Each structure stands twice: as structure tokens, then as C-alpha cells.
Amino acid sequence: MADPIPGHVHPLTQIIAEPVAIFRELGFAVAEGPEIETDFYNFDALNIPADHPARDMWDTFWLKPKAAGYLLRTHTSPVQVRYMQEHQPPLRIIAPGKVFRYEATDATHEAQFYQLEGLVVDRDVSLAQLKHTLDYFLKRLFGPEAKTRFRPSYFPFVEPGVEVDMSCHLCGGQPGTACSLCKGTGWIEIMGAGLVHPSVFTAVGYAPGTWTGFAFGVGVDRLALLKYGIDDIRLLYSRSPSFLNQF
Amino acid sequence: MLVSYRWLQSYFATPLPAPEAVAEAFIFHAFEIESIESRGTDTILDVKVLPNRAHDCLSHLGIAHELGALLEQPVVVPAITPISTTTLPGPAVRVAAAFECPRYTGRVVTDVRPGPSPAWLRERLEAIGQRSINSVVDAANFVMFDRGQPLHAFDLDALTGDIDVRRARPGETLTTLDGQELTLTADDLIIADAAGPLALAGVKGGKRAEVTEQTTRVFLEAATFDPATVRRASQRHVRTDASKRFENGLAPELALEGLDAFTALLSSLHDNHLTIGSIIDVAAPAPTPGSITVTADTISRRLGYPVAPEIARAVLERLGLSVLERDGELTVTPSARRLDLTLPEDIVEEVGRVLGYDQVPLVPLPTPASQAPDGREFRLAFQLRAALRAAGFSEVYGYAFEGTGERELENPLASDKKFLRSNLSNGLALALREHAAALIFDHEPVRLFEVGHVFSADREELHLALGVSYKQKKYGDAVAEAQAALAAAVKAVGLTGAVKPGLPIAENSTACVLEVSLAGVEPGTGEPDLASFINKNISYAKPSPYPRIIRDVALWVPTETSEAEISAVIKQSSGDLLVAGPFRFDRFEKEGRVSYAFRMVFQSADRTLTDADANTALATVIAALETHSGWVVRQ
Numbered sequence: 038m039a040d041p042i043p044g045h046v047h048p049l050t051q052i053i054a055e056p057v058a059i060f061r062e063l064g065f066a067v068a069e070g071p072e073i074e075t076d077f078y079n080f081d082a083l084n085i086p087a088d089h090p091a092r093d094m095w096d097t098f099w100l101k102p103k104a105a106g107y108l109l110r111t112h113t114s115p116v117q118v119r120y121m122q123e124h125q126p127p128l129r130i131i132a133p134g135k136v137f138r139y140e141a142t143d144a145t146h147e148a149q150f151y152q153l154e155g156l157v158v159d160r161d162v163s164l165a166q167l168k169h170t171l172d173y174f175l176k177r178l179f180g181p182e183a184k185t186r187f188r189p190s191y192f193p194f195v196e197p198g199v200e201v202d203m204s205c206h207l208c209g210g211q212p213g214t215a216c217s218l219c220k221g222t223g224w225i226e227i228m229g230a231g232l233v234h235p236s237v238f239t240a241v242g243y244a245p246g247t248w249t250g251f252a253f254g255v256g257v258d259r260l261a262l263l264k265y266g267i268d269d270i271r272l273l274y275s276r277s278p279s280f281l282n283q284f
Numbered sequence: 285m286l287v288s289y290r291w292l293q294s295y296f297a298t299p300l301p302a303p304e305a306v307a308e309a310f311i312f313h314a315f316e317i318e319s320i321e322s323r324g325t326d327t328i329l330d331v332k333v334l335p336n337r338a339h340d341c342l343s344h345l346g347i348a349h350e351l352g353a354l355l356e357q358p359v360v361v362p363a364i365t366p367i368s369t370t371t372l373p374g375p376a377v378r379v380a381a382a383f384e385c386p387r388y389t390g391r392v393v394t395d396v397r398p399g400p401s402p403a404w405l406r407e408r409l410e411a412i413g414q415r416s417i418n419s420v421v422d423a424a425n426f427v428m429f430d431r432g433q434p435l436h437a438f439d440l441d442a443l444t445g446d447i448d449v450r451r452a453r454p455g456e457t458l459t460t461l462d463g464q465e466l467t468l469t470a471d472d473l474i475i476a477d478a479a480g481p482l483a484l485a486g487v488k489g490g491k492r493a494e495v496t497e498q499t500t501r502v503f504l505e506a507a508t509f510d511p512a513t514v515r516r517a518s519q520r521h522v523r524t525d526a527s528k529r530f531e532n533g534l535a536p537e538l539a540l541e542g543l544d545a546f547t548a549l550l551s552s553l554h555d556n557h558l559t560i561g562s563i564i565d566v567a568a569p570a571p572t573p574g575s576i577t578v579t580a581d582t583i584s585r586r587l588g589y590p591v592a593p594e595i596a597r598a599v600l601e602r603l604g605l606s607v608l609e610r611d612g613e614l615t616v617t618p619s620a621r622r623l624d625l626t627l628p629e630d631i632v633e634e635v636g637r638v639l640g641y642d643q644v645p646l647v648p649l650p651t652p653a654s655q656a657p658d659g660r661e662f663r664l665a666f667q668l669r670a671a672l673r674a675a676g677f678s679e680v681y682g683y684a685f686e687g688t689g690e691r692e693l694e695n696p697l698a699s700d701k702k703f704l705r706s707n708l709s710n711g712l713a714l715a716l717r718e719h720a721a722a723l724i725f726d727h728e729p730v731r732l733f734e735v736g737h738v739f740s741a742d743r744e745e746l747h748l749a750l751g752v753s754y755k756q757k758k759y760g761d762a763v764a765e766a767q768a769a770l771a772a773a774v775k776a777v778g779l780t781g782a783v784k785p786g787l788p789i790a791e792n793s794t795a796c797v798l799e800v801s802l803a804g805v806e807p808g809t810g811e812p813d814l815a816s817f818i819n820k821n822i823s824y825a826k827p828s829p830y831p832r833i834i835r836d837v838a839l840w841v842p843t844e845t846s847e848a849e850i851s852a853v854i855k856q857s858s859g860d861l862l863v864a865g866p867f868r869f870d871r872f873e874k875e876g877r878v879s880y881a882f883r884m885v886f887q888s889a890d891r892t893l894t895d896a897d898a899n900t901a902l903a904t905v906i907a908a909l910e911t912h913s914g915w916v917v918r919q
Contacts, residue, residue, distance in 0.1 A: 044673035044731070046817055047681050054666075054817040061814070064652035069659035071744050072684070072737050073691070073704075088512035090531050091335045099694040100704075109684075109704075129652060133662075135684070135737070139695060148697055149684050157649065164636065165588020165647035172646055187641035189314060189633070191334035197586075197633035199641060200316070232586060235629060249586070265824045272827070274683055276715035278722040279827035281678060284819060 048284045049151055049273055052261050053133045056153055059177045060131045063170065065155060068130040070116035072137070076106040078115035082240035083194040091193045096139040098148075109137035112254060114194060117156045121241035126158040126248050133257070144269045151257035158233065158250035164197065167230055167251040175203050175227070178264065182206070186224065195231025195252055203227045206263075218263075225263065228255035285342050286412040289327040291430075295348035297360050303327040309354045313637050315341070326411050336624045338532035343432030346621070353602040354638065364548045372561035374503060375443060375477065380450040382568035384473050385485070387508040387536040388449055389543045392440060392561035393550060394501045396420060402553070420495045420502060423549045433506055433534065433542025434526035436475075438482060438493040440501035445478025449485060449507070456481050459491045466521050473513050475505070486514035486530040488522060504550075506543035508536045535620045536570050576616045578628035586632045588647050591639070599638045600631070658811070661746050664802055665735045666812030667777035668748055674776075675769050677731040677750060682711030690741040704739040708749035709797045716753040716795050724834065724867060724883060727759045731769070735802075746802040748773075753795035766796040778808030832863065832887035833898040838870070838918040839909055840877045847871075850880055850909070857908035861901050863887040879918065 057067060070078075076087070085091050095111035116132040133153045140146045157166070164187070172185045184204040192198045202224040208216035219225050230253035238248055261267040272280045289303050300306055307317040307329055315337070318330040333341045340346045345361065352359040374392035379385045398418040401409075405426060406416045412429060416422050424435040452468035458481040459465050466484065468474065473485040483489040486509040495502060511533045518527035543563065551558050580593035597609045600616055605625075608615040618625040625631065636644070669679060682705070685696065689703025696702040705711065712734055719730040733750040750769055752762040841850065847868055854866045863885050870881035884905070886898050906917050 044676050045678040046669055046673055047679040049681055050669060050679060051817055051819055051822075054814045058814040058818070061655075061658075063649065064655050066656035067658040067662040069661050073739065073744050088515050089335070090338065090515065090528075094335075098696075101692045101694050103694045124656070127652070128656065129649075130656070137684070139697065141697070161585055163586055163588035163647065164641070164644045166649050168588075168641075168644050169646035169648050173648075187644065188311060188316070189637040189641070190316070191336040193335075196627070196629040197636050232629065232632075235627060265822055267824060268826070274681060276680055276682070276711075276718045277827060278719045281680070283824055283827075284822060 045281055045284050047281065048261065048265065048267065049257060051284060052257055052264065053151065053153065055178060055264075056174065056255075056260070057131060057133060059174055060129075060155060063129070063173070065129040065131045065157075068116050068120045068132045069134060070110075070113070070119050070132070072110055072135055073100065073107055074110040074115045076108065078118050079108055079110050079112075082118045082237065083114050084234050084236040084240075085193045089193075094192075098137050098139050110134075111138055112136050113152050113154045114252075114254070117154065117252065118237070118241055120156075121158065121238075121243070126243070126250075127160075129155075129157045131155045142271060144271065145258075147258070147270045147274060149274060150270060152254055153257055153260075154252065154254040156233070156250060156252045158248050160249065162232065162249040162251050164199075164232060164251070167232070167253070170251075171201055171228070171230065171253060178260070179203065179206055182209075187230075190229060190231075192229055192231060194234050194237050196234045198229070198231035200226055201228045201230055201253070203263075227259060227263070228253055230254070285331050285333050285347075287329045287331050287344060287347055288408065288411040289329065290325070291344045291408055291411065292348050292351065295345065295359050295361065296352070296357055298357060300351070300357070301355070303329060306351060306355075309351065312640060312642070313354050314350055323411060328411060335532060338529070339534055339623045340432065340621045342529050342532075343428075343430060345431050349604060353604065356602060364544045367544075367547060367551060367560050369560045369562045372559065374440065374561055374564075376446040377564050377566050378446060378448050378450075379566050380448065384451075384510050384513055385449045385507055385566075386510075386570070387539045387565070387567040388505070389507065389539050389566075390447070390503055390505045390564045391543065391547065392501065392503055393547065394440075394559045394561075395557055396500060396502050396550065396554065398495055398497055398499055405553075418495065418497065419553050420499070420550065423553060424546060427542055427545045427549060428525065428529070431538065431542055431545055432529060433538045433545075434486065434529050435542055435546045436483060436489050436505040437495050438489070438503045438505065439495050439499045440503045441499070442493040443477045443482070443503065447482075447503075448476045450474065450476060452481060458482075458484060460484070460488045460522070461491055461494055462488075463491065464522065469520065471513070472517050472520070473509060484517055484521060485509050487518050487527045488524055504543060504546055506539045506546065508534055508539050533623050535623060536567065537620045540565065570620075573618045573620065574626070576618065576625065576628055576631055578614055578616070578631045580612045580614065582628060583632050583635050586629070587636050587639075587644060589643060589645055591635060595639075596631075596635050599635050602638065603634060605634075660807060661802075663807040663812060664746070664777070664805065666814070666817070667807050667810075668733075668735055668773055670812065670816065671773040671776035672733045672750065672769070675731070675772060676729075677733045677769065680712060680715045680732050680734045682708060682715070682734055682736065684737075686710060689739065691739045706740055707738050707799055708734045708736055708747050709751075709799045712749045712751045712797050712799075713795070716751045716797070720753050720755060720795075723755070724864065724885060725869060726755050729754055729760055729762075729765070731765075743803075747799055748802055749797060749799040751795065751797040755794065757794055762794055762796040766798050770798050770800070826889075828863070828887050828889045830888055830890075830892045832885050833893050833895070834883060834885055835898055835902045836869075836881060836883050837866075837902065837905060837909070838879060838881040840879050840916040840918065841912075842914045843873065843876065843878050845878070845915070847880060850882070850915075853908055853912070854882060854884065854905055857905045858884060858886070858901055859904075861886045861888060861893070861897070 098109040100107040113132040113134040175183045187199040190200040205219035207218040233250035258270040316332040372392040398420045401419045401422040428434045452472040456468045474481045475483040515531035584591045593612045597607045600607045606617045685701035686705045687700040689706045691704040730753040752766040754760040865884045866882035
């Protein structure tokens with residue numbers, strides 16, 4: 038008799054399990070929340086007011102009726118807002134979850150995908166602690182040779198805001214090669230991060246000036262590409278046996 | 285925003301470093317650069333200006349100021365030579381509500397002769413992808429991309445009466461310069477005269493007062509409009525370079541500066557033969573931006589390394605800010621241009637980015653005092669995954685959008701994806717069918733599960749669905765297996781609380797899907813062993829979209845021949861086309877020999893294989909097997 042089909046957990050479960058395990062070692066707990074969100078939790082509380090151009094950074098699915106203000110969350114940041122409302126700092130949470138963007142589908146874009154966001158709130162949280170935490174995480178995930186660097190960027194809910202690059206593991210971070218992954222720059226953009234904006238603390242009801250924090254977010258499909266070479270995001274949400282059975 | 289390197293250079297008395305070095309300065313201290321392209325003698329940088337800097341850096345002068353601060357090269361802004369003005373007849377300007385239009389500046393200019401622009405102006409505009417139209421319109425565009433203030437010119441002889449800056453009235457329409465007919469709403473802010481709408485404020489001008497080759501008298505406009513109003517109007521009708529600037533908020537100072545620059549440029553394009561009217565300036569009192577107080581100590585603590593007060597002050601002064609420093613406390617008066625600087629945190633960012641984030645060291649978080657519990661759904665999902673995987677079930681992640689359901693989307697991506705799924709069973713049933721079609725052996729079961737959210741009219745819940753399918757009833761009892769698996773999973777994770785299988789069971793003779801709600805269900809005790817879910821040995825190969833062909837081969841071998849030996853020969857001789865197997869599916873002994881039967885799966889990554897291809901591959905395998913003495917392939 039041939040062997041029975043062994044059970045496979047989905048690659049996304051695996052791709053999420055590893056970062057979660059790493060952050061749990063650093064004292065982070067997993068937080069969760071609904072996929073249908075309100076304008077307040079998805080935008081306003083995160084310093085993204087209505088009629089502000091920053092809203093263009095997230096193409097949103099709205100539910101009928103539009104006037105009711107329900108949408109499909111565009112990031113898992115609302116989970117952090119909800120958690121902060123329910124808990125007093127210090128806190129460390131990681132929020133993996135399904136998110137939605139109103140975008141045409143292609144090899145690198147899907148309307149539903151997964152993100153992993155993290156939040157630390159405490160006294161005297163610094164960019165140096167953020168850098169160390171992300172450097173530690175990326176080295177654990179991609180190997181001890183992985184280097185990290187910050188570049189200035191902007192997200193409404195953090196200030197300062199940064200883009201985080203990781204050294205390219207495909208070409209060894211040698212600039213000038215024709216590497217398909219890093220286009221010869223030696224660096225790959227991997228996630229966004231920053232120090233939590235005071236407006237967010239005010240929105241969740243913390244007294245101004247009491248707490249500081251950092252936050253970061255990474256697309257799980259980005260990790261799937263970098264870690265496993267899965268270069269078509271649509272496969273992750275298909276039912277394809279030839280894809281799923283490899284894991 | 286497209287930035288011309290030559291245009292930028294015109295703001296510096298000393299040569300700028302090469303474009304790549306300019307790009308690097310931006311990338312590590314200010315903006316992302318999307319591309320650098322040479323175009324003739326110029327280089328065009330596509331600078332990604334994000335919403336926080338859109339009010340000051342969607343212009344070459346703004347970018348030049350930023351670059352000058354980063355490179356510590358002084359920016360030389362040519363002074364606008366004062367122009368003699370005279371009182372000319374023209375419209376008065378009435379602003380209905382100051383908040384809608386905090387500042388409106390305008391003036392009459394006569395003796396204009398719109399014609400082709402000189403080469404230098406055409407080059408500047410074409411370098412950044414703009415079309416040259418006529419000298420008046422080009423001058424307006426140039427100043428917008430130069431200083432960041434959108435401008436407009438009306439043909440004065442097409443205006444009747446005074447100018448009103450007001451909301452549109454029901455029924456009013458506007459035909460734009462492009463010939464587009466807009467139906468205006470009461471939320472649209474317009475520039476109007478006695479005859480009706482002239483322009484959609486901050487967005488687009490109308491055809492009625494268009495400046496053409498015949499125009500001789502113009503009315504110039506440089507104004508500040510409410511950002512939210514302009515943004516809504518641009519989303520409703522059309523987005524333009526002008527609306528993009530207004531929607532981010534512009535400093536009212538820029539309006540007057542823009543008008544002066546526009547006038548000066550027009551004058552020089554007309555050899556200074558223009559007659560220029562005095563400025564009309566309808567301005568609400570501008571709020572004085574408040575100072576920001578922050579200590580060097582705070583800056584150091586947020587960045588994570590010590591920054592001396594004088595270093596912080598020097599950085600801020602490079603950025604054009606006025607700073608008072610005393611006993612380590614910095615009081616910063618923002619320039620009117622930097623509308624984004626209002627909080628101490630904004631100052632932390634200015635210091636941090638200019639000094640460079642490479643200066644930030646790695647400092648570990650302290651060991652936490654305690655660890656909070658993980659979320660209920662997370663623990664539940666991983667416990668169920670562990671139990672079901674052990675029982676031979678594989679996990680599926682389905683798509684949230686379906687053709688039917690109870691929660692409908694306002695803006696679905698496709699007509700068959702208008703609803704959020706109200707159950708997992710629909711998707712799982714489809715998955716069972718797809719996996720059944722991919723089975724290598726007909727008698728094998730398909731066992732799948734999903735844990736995910738479903739959406740009913742009034743709530744969102746976590747559900748578990750599992751499904752079993754057999755190709756024929758004789759191979760197994762799908763219903764019994766599914767029910768047993770569900771009961772075992774529930775028991776294995778020690779679920780307390782009621783598990784209510786109240787959802788439709790998709791039952792037919794060979795497949796069964798069961799679904800349960802996990803709402804209110806508490807997970808069993810114990811943390812999920814995440815390490816057991818991490819598979820370190822995956823070598824992923826992109827699945828081929830082309831169909832596969834299955835072939836079997838059976839052979840007699842001497843009893844001492846191992847299965848592994850035969851397998852190796854098959855693998856080696858079948859080459860790249862073998863994507864799965866060989867799977868041994870039969871073995872029996874007879875008359876001192878052993879018979880093995882293997883199944884092979886052939887597939888190509890780049891084409892549909894024909895029967896002939898598969899037969900050729902099989903023939904190669906058979907030939908290889910038969911080279912071994914005592915191995916006889918059965919036909």
C-alpha cells in the first residue's frame with residue numbers, strides 16, 4: 038500500500054510561526070482582533086484623519102452601507118489600538134493577521150494577505166532598542182550574517198518613521214552584482230517601523246507624555262519570498278495542491 | 285516628484301556633487317529615490333515625497349533647501365526684483381468663508397502676448413514631463429514646480445463683474461480647460477464671477493476664461509485653499525498637480541511669493557513691457573506657529589545615543605529653523621514652510637535623520653517583568669492545527685471574498701467577489717475537489733481543514749471546517765471519518781465550552797465537510813509548540829501550471845534487490861520530467877522472484893507534455909531498468 042497523504046500545515050502558518058516564536062522569546066504576546074474594523078480603529082486612532090492625503094497610502098475595501106463606516110482592516114495596527122485600550126503599559130505585543138487592500142491582483146499584490154506587526158510601550162523606549170530588536174529578529178530569521186539599516190520615511194502613526202533594509206542574502210550584499218532580488222544594491226527593503234506617535238497614545242486614552250513606544254510591521258508574503266523563494270503571492274491563497282503539498 | 289538636476293543646480297553657487305551622490309544624501313537623510321535617469325545633459329531624479337513633506341518639497345526650491353541643509357551647501361534664491369505697479373481697473377475679490385480660502389492674492393496684468401515660450405523654459409518643463417502650452421500658462425506651471433505654489437491666469441476680458449470664492453450652487457456646472465464637463469456639488473469650492481463658475485478652486489481652471497493666443501489682459505491668481513475641501517473635490521472630479529499640492533496644506537506666505545514670482549517671470553518673458561496692476565490680497569489673520577520646546581536629553585533618549593545640545597541646535601539651524609538653546613533646552617520656532625513640525629517628536633526626527641540613522645546603536649530591550657497571555661484564537665488555532673495535522677489533515681487558507689454571503693462590499697474587485705464568506709465550507713468543498721483531482725492514487729483520501737473568520741449579517745466569528753473526500757465509496761467512509769476526526773480534535777485540544785456544529789454539512793456519497801463555530805470556545809491549557817510548525821527543510825519549487833501525465837512501471841527482480849535501488853534507477857533515468865515519485869504501490873513474491881510496481885508523475889515547467897513525451901520518458905526508464913541483469917519489466 039502506498040503511504041497515506043501526510044498532513045501539511047499551510048506555508049503561511051509556518052511563515053508566521055517562526056517570527057512569533059522569536060518575538061515570544063523577547064517577551065512579546067500574541068494579540069488579535071476583528072478583520073472588519075471601523076474607521077476609528079483602522080485610521081483615526083492611528084493619526085490618519087479623513088480627508089488627509091495619507092489615506093491614499095491604504096486602498097480600502099468598504100462594507101455596505103458606506104455611511105456606517107465599516108471597512109476591512111488594511112493593516113493589523115487596529116489590533117494594537119484595541120490592546121492598548123484594554124491594557125496598561127508596559128506591554129509587548131505581536132499581531133499577525135489577515136489584512137485587505139483594494140488592489141488589482143498580480144504576482145506581488147493580492148487583495149487579502151497577512152501582516153505581522155509589533156508594538157512595545159514602556160518608559161524611555163528608543164530607536165536604539167527598536168534597531169536592536171529588529172536586528173535580532175532578522176538575524177534569527179535569516180542567519181547571523183544579516184545586517185540591518187534604517188532610512189528615513191513617513192507613516193502617520195510613528196515619529197520618527199523609518200524603512201528597514203536587510204542585507205541581501207542572495208548575493209551576499211555585494212553592491213554592483215546583477216542580483217535579481219536586490220537589483221545590485223546589496224540591500225532589500227523589508228519592513229516599516231518607528232517610535233509611536235503621541236497622537237496614538239492620546240487616542241487610546243494614555244495621559245500625554247507618560248509613555249513611549251516603538252512599532253513595526255512586515256508583510257508576511259515578503260517574508261515568504263525572502264525565506265522560501267515563493268515569488269507569486271497568489272499561490273498562498275489558492276487551494277493548489279502542487280503548492281501546498283510542498284510544505 | 286520628478287526633479288531636474290540642472291534645475292536644482294541653478295540654486296547653488298557651487299557645483300553640486302554628482303546626481304548619484306545627491307540621491308544618496310536624500311535616501312539616507314530625507315526621501316526615497318524611485319529612479320535616476322539621464323536625459324541629454326540633465327539627470328532626472330524621481331523623488332518620493334511623502335505626505336509629511338508634500339507641503340514644502342513638491343517644488344525644486346523646496347528640494348533645494350532640503351539638499352542644501354543635508355550637504356551644508358548654501359542655497360542662493362534669486363531675489364525677485366521689485367516691479368513697478370499701477371492701479372488698473374479690474375474685479376474685486378470676495379471670499380465667502382475665510383476657512384475655505386485663508387488667502388487669495390491676485391492682480392491685473394495687461395499688454396500680454398501669449399506665444400511660444402523661450403527654449404530654456406520649454407526645456408525646464410519638458411525635463412520633468414510637462415507639456416509646453418503658451419508662455420503665460422508655462423510661466424504659471426514653471427513657478428508651481430519651482431516654488432510649490434499652484435497659480436492660475438484668467439483672460440480678464442472673459443470675466444464679468446467681481447470674483448467670488450464660494451461653494452457651488454445646485455445645478456452649476458463647469459467645463460474645464462480640457463473640455464470635461466463637471467457637475468458641481470455644494471461641497472465644491474469654486475472661483476466664480478457674475479456669470480457663474482470660472483474654476484474648481486485649487487484643482488482646475490475652466491474653459492470660459494482660458495488664456496489663449498488672443499488674450500491681451502489677464503487676471504493672475506495665487507491662493508491658499510482648505511486642504512480637505514480641495515482633496516474631496518479632486519477625488520470627486522479630477523486629480524491634478526495643483527490639487528496634490530493644496531491637499532497637503534500650503535503656507536499662506538507662499539501665495540504672495542508665488543504671485544510675485546509669476547509676475548516677474550511673465551514680465552521678463554515680455555521684455556518688461558507689461559503693465560502690472562497692484563496686488564489684491566484677501567487674507568485671514570495667519571495663526572503664528574507655536575514654538576516647540578524639547579531638551580537635548582529627550583532627543584538623546586529617543587534616538588538612543590547622546591546628542592549634545594549644540595549639535596542638535598546646529599542641525600536644526602541647517603534646516604532653516606530658528607533655535608534658542610539654554611541649559612540643554614531647545615526652543616524651536618518653525619519656519620512657516622515646515623507645516624509638519626509641531627511636536628517635540630518631529631524635532632527628534634529632524635535631528636535623527638540629519639545626523640543619520642547609522643549613528644543609532646543597538647541597545648537591547650530590558651528583560652520584561654512578565655509575559656502577557658497570547659490571544660484566545662491564536663492558541664485555539666495552533667492547538668487544532670497540531671491535532672489535525674497528526675490525523676493526516678492538511679491546512680488550507682481560503683479566500684475571504686465569495687459570490688454569495690451576508691456582508692456585502694461597497695467596492696468589490698469583481699462581480700463574483702461581492703460578499704465576505706459566511707462559511708468556510710464553500711471554499712473547503714472546492715479545495716477538496718481540486719485536491720481529489722490531483723491525487724496520484726485513486727484510493728487515497730483527501731483530508732483538509734481551515735481555521736478562519738467568517739462573516740454573518742451581524743457578527744464575525746472564528747470557525748473550524750474540516751473535510752474528507754474519497755474518489756469512490758469503496759475506498760472509505762468520508763462522513764464517518766470526518767465526524768470521528770472532529771470529535772478527536774475537540775477532545776485532543778481539551779476544548780471546554782460547547783462546540784456547536786450547526787452549519788450545513790455538505791454531504792454526498794464521497795465527500796463530507798463539517799464546520800463548527802469556535803466563538804466563545806476556550807482553548808485547552810498549555811502553550812502551542814510553535815517549533816513543531818516550522819519546517820526548516822523546505823526546498824520550494826514553483827509549481828508548473830501545465831498538466832501532468834502519470835505512468836506506471838512494474839518489474840520482476842531477484843529477491844535480494846532493494847526497493848531503494850530500483851527507485852534510484854528510475855529517478856536517474858527519467859530526468860527532469862519526473863516531478864513526483866516513483867511511488868511503489870505494489871509488491872508481491874512469486875516463484876522465487878519479487879514484483880514491484882511504481883507510479884511516476886511527469887510534468888514540464890514550460891509546456892503541456894504529450895503522450896508521446898511521456899511514452900519516450902517511460903521507454904528510457906524501461907531501457908535503464910532492463911540493463912540490470914535479472915530485472916524483467918512486465919508489459
